[in-house]
Amino acid sequence: MRKTDLEKVFKNYSKARTSDREERNLAKFFAHYEKQVDESAVSDSYRNEMLKAIEAKIDGRTGKVRRLFPEWLKVAASVMILIAMAYGSFQIYDSQKQIQYAMASTERGQKTTLTLSDGSLIYLNAESSLKYPEFFNQDHREVWLEGEAFFEVARDESRPFIIHSQHAETTVLGTSFTVSDYADSEASVTVSTGKVRVFSAQLDSSLILVPNDRLILREQNMVLSQVNAAEQNAWYKGILRFDGARLESLVPKLERWYAVDFIVEDPELLNCAISGKFKNASLTSFLESLKFIHGLEYEFNDQDQVILKGKICK
Known part of the structure; x- marks a missing residue:
């Protein structure tokens, strides 16, 4: 089967548009290469990933996985991988540019x-x-x-x-x-x-x-x-933990975490060392903890920004 014909069949198959003749030719092609494919040239993890990619492509385009001959799927994946390596022609594993x-x-x-x-x-x-x-x-x-x-x-x-x-x-x-x-x-x-x-x-x-x-x-x-x-690294579990971190370094992190702007009224408070562990804490709960632990006062302005203020920092 010529390269151009093979590309056409692969594309038609992925779109569930292959004719009976094309399906027979594709099966013959896989049968011909079954003993010629050097599967050792393709790692198990990569082959398995390509199998998933092939099925996902077909499933995404047709609403279901449409198999010609399920027993040939592994061979087909290996063959297509090697073809892609040789020609850079099949869309799923084409050249780096694609x-x-x-x-x-x-x-x-x-x-x-x-x-x-x-x-x-x-x-x-x-x-x-x-x-x-x-x-x-x-x-x-x-x-x-x-x-x-x-x-x-x-x-x-x-x-x-x-x-x-x-x-x-x-x-x-x-x-x-x-x-x-x-x-x-x-x-x-x-x-x-x-x-x-x-x-x-x-x-x-x-x-x-x-x-x-x-x-x-x-x-x-x-x-x-x-x-x-x-x-x-516990942040991905919803936990914030600070061990003596300067408030100045924490402000950008807190703004991202709570989606709100912080304004520190007194620049001296930026040197305040913040410690504590906060698990899934709401903004108000976090601010109340800062008030209790470090003596920082807070209020919200008419733009829903958090104003941090105070004379001392415990």
């Missing part, structure tokens, strides 16, 4: 959870976005982050998982960690499990992080410290 990307984003006060095609879970924090391919290729897995996200990466030693953000490139095989890279805050990576490699192009330097490591990336250097990662 990879289809999706974008997930959140507004202030929002969070969302994503499951990627490899099974990785992504918890996207407020005012963040993640660009990712509908499926990953067999060499690596790449996503692009703006803002903050907690990653639970499905382990695949043959395909590193790479997160690109403004100030860092974070590479893992399978682990859990938070990458935070907002424009108005210092970039950081906090590791819960596994090992993570963080590279800074600006500093031309990289570090390997292990559980409970937190790396802060600054313009001139990178600062590594030990933290309780389970607590630091």
Whole structure:
């Protein structure tokens, strides 16, 4: 079967438009290649992902999965993968230029959870976005982050998982960690499990992080410290925890979390060290805690902004 004919049949089949003759030819094609396909050239995880992608494509276009001969599906997937590698012709796994990307984003006060095609879970924090391919290729897995996200990466030693953000490139095989890279805050990576490699192009330097490591990336250097990662990364469970953090550094985070503007009346209060653990706390509950623990007063103006004020900071 010629390449152009094969492309036409694949496209028709994905749209449930194949004739009986085309279906017979396609079955013969798969039968011919059954013993010729070197399945070892395609990793199990990648093949399984392509099987899911094929079924998802068909299901999305026709409302159901329409199988010619189910026993040929695995062979078909392997054949199509190799054809794509050779010709770059089939839409699902075409050349890099034609990879289809999706974008997930959140507004202030929002969070969302994503499951990627490899099974990785992504918890996207407020005012963040993640660009990712509908499926990953067999060499690596790449996503692009703006803002903050907690990653639970499905382990695949043959395909590193790479997160690109403004100030860092974070590479893992399978682990859990938070990458935070907002424009108005210092970039950081906090590791819960596994090992993570963080590279800074600006500093031309990289570090390997292990559980409970937190790396802060600054313009001139990178600062590594030990933290309780389970607590630091608990935000995706609805928990805010602060351990002596300056109020000035917390204001942008609180504005994203509660979708409200904060105004600090007295600049000296910006140095106030805030501590506490707040689980699924409403804005009013959080402000009352600040008042009780740190002596900070608050009020809302006619624009629904929070005014923080006070003479002391406990």
